[in-house]
Amino acid sequence: MTYLDHAATTPILPEAAAALTGALSTFGNASSLHSSGRRARRAVEESREVIAAALGARPSEVVFTSGGTESDNLAVKGIFWARRAQDPARTRVLVSATEHHAVLDAALWLADHAGAEVTLLEVDDFGRVHEDTLRAAIAEDPASVALVSVMWANNEVGTVNPVRELAATCAAHGIPFHTDAVQAIGALPVDFAACGASALTVSGHKVGGPYGVGVLLLGRDVACTPISHGGGQERDVRSGTLDVPAIVALATAVRIATAQRAERAARLAALRDELIREVRVRLSAAVLNGDPGQSGMDGGPSRLPGNAHFSFPGCEGDSLLMLLDAKGIECSTGSACTAGVAQPSHVLLAMGLAPALARGSLRFSLGHTSTVADVRALAEAIGPVVERARSAGLAGLRRAKSPAAAEV
Template sequence: MAYLDHAATTPMLPEAVQELTAQLTVTGNASSLHGSGRRARRTVEEARERLAGALGARPSEVVFTSGGTEADNLAVKGLFWSRRAADPRRTRVLASPVEHHAVLDAVRWLADHEGARVEWLPVDGVGRVRPDALREAVARDPQDVALATVMWANNEIGTLQPVHELAEVAAEAGIPLHSDAVQALGQCEVDFAASRLAAMAVSGHKAGGPYGVGALVLGREHSPEPLLHGGGQERDVRSGTLDVPAVAAFAVAAELAAARRAAFARGVGALRDALVAAVLAAVPDAVLGGDPDPAGRLPANAHFAFPGCEGDSLLLLLDAQGIECSTGSACTAGIAQPSHVVLATGADPDLARGTLRFSLGHTSTEADVADVAGAIGPAVERARSAGLT
């Protein structure tokens, strides 16, 4: 099997598995005051310090969550509610249209249920939000903006956003900028303090950690309204008993991913470049998605649109040959819908329906690339033939 869907989830690092396994046999609620509780609390706080170090943040800025989706929702909804409560004029949300659905749907929910006025920031042909676009949107009335949200790296097409420049624009106007950095951890240099972001979401299972754990890195000056109410854990913005084993394993994985980032980018980036060359040689009219400059995209991402094909058909044809990847299209009522990310870049809807994402990771090999090179041409030919019948 050639597993090329690491952006969906990547295998756990052995060190993270070892940490998780060791902690599973230890009893203790980190909120309890007795000895077992204090030992669990110590494990959590040590993990918080390790994760903060990997992310360029202070330990007090790390709020553990159940994953990236919860972290994104807490940031988007929570900051909207708190900013609006402080000033009822703040109902405008500035968001990029290429966000992961964890952000996209949270923003739309605020519009449908909370009276938010959403302004979608334009992106260019590679899916990038330019700082001038954010500056122009803010300038229309800085006082009515509740927050802005732009992801660090796109999960479908791999394009990197100019996060530091965008955060500078937002900070100058006193507007919190949130960034979904789920795909960036371990592939890009992620430094929360240097970024000037107000909030940043990360997830364990995208960086070699376990499922079901993530974090919202939250500047100490920000206090979003919580989504969950209960015991007041995690700065009173995220109640709930912490999953101590998962938190500990996540911290190990994040620390290793950050430490190995440069080597990962070199090795996996070279495999990605070989995969791109192989696909374009086999299917010359395939269209590479995202920024064609390797410096402007995730080192593990290779996204293509195949004219005359349905992405789902291609995915299944490759899956039958043991090659696992993903497609950005969604199926609604049995009808394939084009990727919202690809459409936002100005691509033709028919082309946007025929996309595949190959994403590599720490277990990827040259054999995986060779498997794709041998299978993609015949798969595209079959998918096109099927489309004509």
């Protein structure tokens, strides 16, 4: 099997797996006061310190959740509700048009159920939000903005946003800024304090940790109304019994992913560039989506090191995916959270791609287990697969236009 879908989930790191299985052999509720409970609490707090140190945060700013989706919902809804409670005029929510659905749908839910006014920030052809775009949106009525949410790096096309500049613009107006950094952790230098964000989302299974655990880094002075209630755990922001083994494994994964980030990013960027070259050599019509991958505005990477996203004219992405899968090559048509939905990606449409071209797109994402052999396997398969998918699409189009088909 050739696995090229690390952006959806990456295999658990051996060290994280060992930490998980080791912690599973112990027991104790971290909220209990007896010895087993205190032992569990100690494991949680040590993990909190490890994650904080790795991501440039204070331990008190680490709020454990069930994953990226919950963290995004907690940030968007919780901060909105808290801001509106402080000032009823704060009803505007600004999010980029290319956000993950965990942010986008949470904001739209607030519009449908809580009186929010959602503004989708335009992006350029690479899928990037520019600081002047945000500044202009805020300037329409700064006193009405409750929060802004722009992802650190796009999960589909890999484009990196200028997070520090965006956060600084928000700070100048006293507006909380949230960033979904699920794809950035372990791939880009992420420092919570230095970037200026008010809240930041982390997901375990994207960095080599287990499924079902994540973190919301939440500034100590950022008010956030809980979206679930119960025992008052995690600063009374996120109630619920803590999954101690998963938290221990997550801390291990974050520590290793950030410590090895520079070396791994360089290796993956080289593999990514080779993958892009191989596809272009074999298919000159293939369109690379997202930033080309040169230096960003702040001198850092402008594209995720392991991301290569292509559109193949005349093809359907689902057909390409299944044909590659039959050859043992696994990739994605976009976000795994919305996979299987036969519609063009909202990310690509926001970037200006035509719907037909957007539907014929695939994301190839590399990770810590990726090798040169994976790139070679794709290079050998992609040409015949695209040709077959294009032929099938043209045949289907001819059948649809034939008089006999019209009569049926």
